[in-house]
Amino acid sequence: MSSAGISLFDLVIAGVGGQGTILASDIIGKAAVKEGLPVMAAETHGMAQRGGSVVNHLRIGCELGSLIPLKSADALIALEPSEALRYIEYLSDEGIVIVNTEPVLPVTVTSGISSYPDMGEIIDYLEQRFTVKAFNAVQLAKEAGHVQSMNTVMIGAVSKYLPLSKDVLLDCVKASVPKRTMDINIKAFGIGRLHA
Secondary structure (H helix, E strand, O other), X not given: OOHHHOOOEEEEEEEEOOOOHHHHHHHHHHHHHHOOOOEEEEEEEOOOOOOOEEEEEEXXXXXXXXXXXXXXXXXXXXXOHHHHHHHHHHEEEEEEEEEEOOOOOOHHHHOOOOOOOOHHXXXXXXXXXXXXEEEXXXXXXXXXXXXXXXXXXXXXXXXXXXXXXXXXXXXXXXXHOOHHHHHHHHHHHHHHHHOO
């Protein structure tokens, strides 16, 4: 887990506005509290609209500070692939990257002003340095029943690495999503866990 005994597990969650990055962080943080572990969190986000960069630092078992030092995170969840590149400097050399391969294309790409990086090149770059679990979490969320459960797919994937009970995490998912989407999110969690 995290170096120097400072934290039990350091997790960076990165995405863009509208992907549920903050909700994912809240669910994992609540699970840590339910298990009696101290948790520190910090979030930064860009434009309060779809497309702005959002990053959360979540430190499980930490009492010293909420920001994860560079090169010390145990895991990085990237809900958007280019955000993995933006925040990869936080990951330790032994860390794991869990990345959704379905991009959210900015206006500059959809309008033809710029191009999105090649997905194969993104994954190759990450795999040269880290353990990588890459899959299309958007497609998996659709299979679960709704695209908006993509963040729950990613929580399910990281659940295999967190020092938290799978059942406690799932209870926190159930308590945090609208009742009408509970079955979808339960399925999304399970699907994500299978792809980790």
